[in-house]
Amino acid sequence: xxxxxxxxxxxxxxxxxxxxxxxxxxxxxxxxxxxxxxxxxxxxxxxxxxxxxxxxxxxxxxxxxxxxxxxxxxxxxxxxxxxxxxxxxxxxxxxxxxxxxxxxxxxxxxxxxxxxxxxxxxxxxxxxxxxxxxxxxxxxxxxxxxxxxxxxxxxxxxxxxxxxxxxxxxxxxxxxxxxxxxxxxxxxxxxxxxxxxxxxxxxxxxxxxxxxxxxxxxxxxxxxxxxxxxxxxxxxxxxxxxxxxxxxxxxx
Amino acid sequence: xxxxxxxxxxxxxxxxxxxxxxxxxxxxxxxxxxxxxxxxxxxxxxxxxxxxxxxxxxxxxxxxxxxxxxxxxxxxxxxxxxxxxxxxxxxxxxxxxxxxxxxxxxxxxxxxxxxxxxxxxxxxxxxxxxxxxxxxxxxxxxxxxxxxxxxxxxxxxxxxxxxxxxxxxxxxxxxxxxxxxxxxxxxxxxxxxxxxxxxxxxxxxxxxxxxxxxxxxxxxxxxxxxxxxxxxxxxxxxxxxxxxxxxxxxxxxxxxxxxxxxxxxxxxxxxxxxxxxxxxxxxxxxxxxxxxxxxxxxxxxxxxxxxxxxxxxxxxxxxxxxxxxxxxxxxxxxxxxxxxxxxxxxxxxxxxxxxxxxxxxxxxxxxxxxxxxxxx
Numbered sequence: 045x046x047x048x049x050x051x052x053x054x055x056x057x058x059x060x061x062x063x064x065x066x067x068x069x070x071x072x073x074x075x076x077x078x079x080x081x082x083x084x085x086x087x088x089x090x091x092x093x094x095x096x097x098x099x100x101x102x103x104x105x106x107x108x109x110x111x112x113x114x115x116x117x118x119x120x121x122x123x124x125x126x127x128x129x130x131x132x133x134x135x136x137x138x139x140x141x142x143x144x145x146x147x148x149x150x151x152x153x154x155x156x157x158x159x160x161x162x163x164x165x166x167x168x169x170x171x172x173x174x175x176x177x178x179x180x181x182x183x184x185x186x187x188x189x190x191x192x193x194x195x196x197x198x199x200x201x202x203x204x205x206x207x208x209x210x211x212x213x214x215x216x217x218x219x220x221x222x223x224x225x226x227x228x229x230x231x232x233x234x235x236x237x238x239x240x241x242x243x244x245x246x247x248x249x250x251x252x253x254x255x256x257x258x259x260x261x262x263x264x265x266x267x268x269x270x271x272x273x274x275x276x277x278x279x280x281x282x283x284x285x286x287x288x289x290x291x292x293x294x295x296x
Numbered sequence: 297x298x299x300x301x302x303x304x305x306x307x308x309x310x311x312x313x314x315x316x317x318x319x320x321x322x323x324x325x326x327x328x329x330x331x332x333x334x335x336x337x338x339x340x341x342x343x344x345x346x347x348x349x350x351x352x353x354x355x356x357x358x359x360x361x362x363x364x365x366x367x368x369x370x371x372x373x374x375x376x377x378x379x380x381x382x383x384x385x386x387x388x389x390x391x392x393x394x395x396x397x398x399x400x401x402x403x404x405x406x407x408x409x410x411x412x413x414x415x416x417x418x419x420x421x422x423x424x425x426x427x428x429x430x431x432x433x434x435x436x437x438x439x440x441x442x443x444x445x446x447x448x449x450x451x452x453x454x455x456x457x458x459x460x461x462x463x464x465x466x467x468x469x470x471x472x473x474x475x476x477x478x479x480x481x482x483x484x485x486x487x488x489x490x491x492x493x494x495x496x497x498x499x500x501x502x503x504x505x506x507x508x509x510x511x512x513x514x515x516x517x518x519x520x521x522x523x524x525x526x527x528x529x530x531x532x533x534x535x536x537x538x539x540x541x542x543x544x545x546x547x548x549x550x551x552x553x554x555x556x557x558x559x560x561x562x563x564x565x566x567x568x569x570x571x572x573x574x575x576x577x578x579x580x581x582x583x584x585x586x587x588x589x590x591x592x593x594x595x596x597x598x599x600x601x602x603x604x605x606x607x608x609x610x611x612x613x614x615x616x617x618x619x620x621x622x623x624x625x626x627x628x629x630x631x632x633x634x635x636x637x638x639x640x641x642x643x644x645x646x647x648x649x650x651x652x653x654x655x656x657x658x659x660x661x662x663x664x665x666x667x668x669x670x671x672x
Contacts, residue, residue, distance in 0.1 A: 125554050128555050144548055149538075165534065
């Protein structure tokens with residue numbers, strides 16, 4: 045485990061409940077995500093994993109409970125845009141890159157972060173940001189594809205581009221929803237390297253994934269959700285040995 | 297037997313090879329100068345060329361060209377919001393109408409100044425003096441400014457409320473359609489004081505020139521061409537900038553843009569207000585060319601037709617919108633004179649045909665084909 049118990053808390057969740065017209069998606073959930081760690085969230089379908097990401101990123105409002113960034117900013121009171129500007133980046137389950145735009149243009153949109161309309165009209169990008177886009181293109185392995193229209197990329201390349209769109213803005217918290225779904229083994233391996241490269245003492249990475257080998261490879265800590273509650277938390281080995289987890293999820 | 301394709305064989309004639317040959321950045325760059333050339337040609341064709349010449353244009357013809365240019369500007373305005381920001385407005389007639397009605401008020405100011413006779417509808421309403429409020433629009437520059445401010449303000453209020461409430465897609469289209477219908481019903485009422493269903497007419501002078509005079513009418517047609525070109529160049533610059541790419545991104549996945557830190561309703565509002573101002577300026581130039589304004593200018597029918605022009609030309613291409621407006625209105629002016637009864641069927645037929653055969657519109661389909669041919 046890389047994360048030490050003394051690491052600062054990035055996201056602090058306490059007493060969180062989310063309901064959708066009577067159905068309780070998350071019930072009284074409390075957990076913490078710390079800087080420097082890569083955390084995996086696993087659990088059966090309908091466990092509330094994506095709903096948890098929706099709450100952190102402002103897409104869904106909680107019925108009760110608190111979600112704090114750095115123990116000071118209450119995210120439950122902010123909208124998606126404000127939360128994104130605080131440095132919380134999210135990758136969706138289905139690749140959502142802008143297919144009509146070029147690869148490089150996708151990254152340039154992301155690095156601007158919705159600020160500076162005057163610079164956008166003049167299509168001006170600072171030297172530093174230009175270099176950063178180049179750097180990220182290199183990191184995600186698409187340096188040669190910068191001028192390609194994003195819609196023509198392969199599924200795996202689109203997923204990497206979307207991770208690049210988060211990375212380029214240097215977020216403090218990165219949320220990845222099933223980053224390797226639908227990837228070949230080779231692509232999965234490269235994605236694992238890419239995610240390992242996201243680790244930084246200044247950053248918390250949270251990954252939802254069903255691929256247990258992939259989870260074991262990247263995660264420092266695994267949290268298991270079941271029916272909107274935290275079933276267990278610990279290293280991959282300890283979670284795999286937990287009889288409750290085996291019963292509801294890993295099974296067989 | 298040799299089954300390999302012969303590299304020296306003449307290239308097969310296809311739509312895309314044709315498009316690739318004739319349509320490219322160079323062709324597109326020609327359009328603005330071409331329209332400016334038309335603007336220069338209009339006075340030349342009327343004043344210089346003898347009436348017997350085949351290239352001579354009558355005042356009637358020049359007037360039609362001027363009107364069509366106003367419609368092309370209107371289509372360009374709609375393409376900015378529909379083709380780039382993904383907002384299908386079926387109520388752009390509202391902004392066209394704002395420009396048209398404010399221009400009519402200015403023109404009636406001029407008429408009253410000259411004749412000191414109140415417009416018919418005011419006499420009918422029992423008014424004894426020219427409304428003092430109307431006198432605010434007794435100067436052309438003030439009227440232009442008022443039109444820009446009024447159209448932008450109406451667009452800003454409507455856009456702020458709907459975009460912030462995240463009303464999108466068909467719901468937004470229906471609201472815009474309802475808006476233009478409501479405005480039309482309002483304008484039909486005599487007591488509103490804008491001429492009721494007869495509208496406003498009897499214009500005599502525009503900035504000191506007789507409104508029906510050859511110089512004025514040709515001037516208006518030329519101004520319509522020039523404004524269209526200026527608007528096209530400006531909108532093209534904007535849509536090709538990083539801001540234009542942000543609009544495209546909002547069109548394709550608005551939620552994703554929010555998670556990237558964009559205030560998407562602000563972006564949409566910018567495009568929406570700019571589009572409204574362009575539509576209002578088109579209305580301002582249109583009214584003195586047709587000599588009348590009445591509530592049909594904000595009828596749902598006209599607003600839907602604008603979307604048809606853009607769809608036929610190809611949305612999201614700017615030139616497609618201009619091309620579609622010129623094509624449809626050109627045919628319309630010709631056919632409503634020759635075969636008025638069949639015109640609606642022809643328009644409906646052409647629209648269906650294009651939706652089925654060219655789903656990117658005429659210009660859009662050729663452009664896409666040219667792009668494919670060049671990048672195999």
